[in-house]
Amino acid sequence: MTCAWFELLCRIPFSGLRLRLCRWHVAGCPRCRQVSDDGDALPPLLITAEQVPAGLDLRPAVKQGIDGLRPLPVSPAVVPLPARKSWPWAYAATMAALLVLGIWILTLDRHSSPRSKPSPIAAKPQTRLCSAKIGDRPARIILIQSQNPDRSIFWIARNNNRS
Amino acid sequence: MSMDDNRWIEKVLQGDQAAYESLVCTYQARLVAFLWNLLGCGEDARDAAQEVFIQAYIKLGQFDRSRSFKNWLFAIAYNRGVDLLRKKRSFRRFWQRESASGDPLAVEEAAGAIEDSPFWRPVLRKITPQERSVLALKYNEDCGAGEIADTLGCSESTVRVHLLNARRKLKKELHAAGFAARGKKPNSEEVT
Ligand SMILES: [Zn+2]
Numbered sequence: 311m312t313c314a315w316f317e318l319l320c321r322i323p324f325s326g327l328r329l330r331l332c333r334w335h336v337a338g339c340p341r342c343r344q345v346s347d348d349g350d351a352l353p354p355l356l357i358t359a360e361q362v363p364a365g366l367d368l369r370p371a372v373k374q375g376i377d378g379l380r381p382l383p384v385s386p387a388v389v390p391l392p393a394r395k396s397w398p399w400a401y402a403a404t405m406a407a408l409l410v411l412g413i414w415i416l417t418l419d420r421h422s423s424p425r426s427k428p429s430p431i432a433a434k435p436q437t438r439l440c441s442a443k444i445g446d447r448p449a450r451i452i453l454i455q456s457q458n459p460d461r462s463i464f465w466i467a468r469n470n471n472r473s
Numbered sequence: 474m475s476m477d478d479n480r481w482i483e484k485v486l487q488g489d490q491a492a493y494e495s496l497v498c499t500y501q502a503r504l505v506a507f508l509w510n511l512l513g514c515g516e517d518a519r520d521a522a523q524e525v526f527i528q529a530y531i532k533l534g535q536f537d538r539s540r541s542f543k544n545w546l547f548a549i550a551y552n553r554g555v556d557l558l559r560k561k562r563s564f565r566r567f568w569q570r571e572s573a574s575g576d577p578l579a580v581e582e583a584a585g586a587i588e589d590s591p592f593w594r595p596v597l598r599k600i601t602p603q604e605r606s607v608l609a610l611k612y613n614e615d616c617g618a619g620e621i622a623d624t625l626g627c628s629e630s631t632v633r634v635h636l637l638n639a640r641r642k643l644k645k646e647l648h649a650a651g652f653a654a655r656g657k658k659p660n661s662e663e664v665t
Contacts, residue, residue: 312637320641329634336637337630346618346633352640353647355597357509358613359502366519368501369494372526376493381486381533 313341442466478542497526504550510609511554511602525550544624551606551625558602596646604639607632
């Protein structure tokens, strides 16, 4: 039987967090380590090599598959990958720091958002009217700001300036 | 690392392709059993094992001989198995999507094609592929937590958690299914 702590951690609904906390616990719990090292108490559900039919022979198919191939050349320096170690304290500290940072960013964002938010008109591409004529004379164009950001109102006026 | 393995590997790397057959012969049944437990289908396990042996042959020059050949081979098998399960899942999702609007006959055929084999132990479905792999390596291959971690590429603590979780879930499922504590051994079917 595993310890009560492990049973409790197994009830955590979020699988990622559950696995991390269980891993952290098991790394430091002699009882859970002992139970996990025990080899008994498993019903014979697994397929064993003895249950694989004796007549099974993969050699012809493998031979056919590797025919004409050669193993890739020996790499000059094969560095064995180290087994991942668990650093529970470092991990917990990182998670806590990330949590604080996340909350801070959210708070900052909430405070600064009304000021930094661009106006809907500014965010939209502006419609421009470059020139207009009344009769055959160039006219003045006045852009009137509209409440509706999807609408642009232009006032075209007769140009009285005779210069 | 077994001396025999080392000897055969040396021969293969010197160009003796036939020496590889000895390695295939040594590990084929154990590898098929491992993949069978992981994939839940004997046919898939046999095909995957074949691919794993071919892949291992191609990569043999890169094998670090201070490691165990068996662990290295089983690591390739584990990665291949997980990859196949992922593909199978996305294929299933694809057909589920198709069945909402597609041709019912085609969907029926496809569903039959991916149906699990009858010898799949339903109770093993309740645990994750990682947990099944850990169980297979512990109980069939008699590996310790360190060796399993080396094969699956994770930490020893992760292996222990998978092991404890798998046992908890299986116990619960077997209890719910009315099996006794030691369980009733289901029949296995043959791979041809
Ligand atoms: Zn514990």
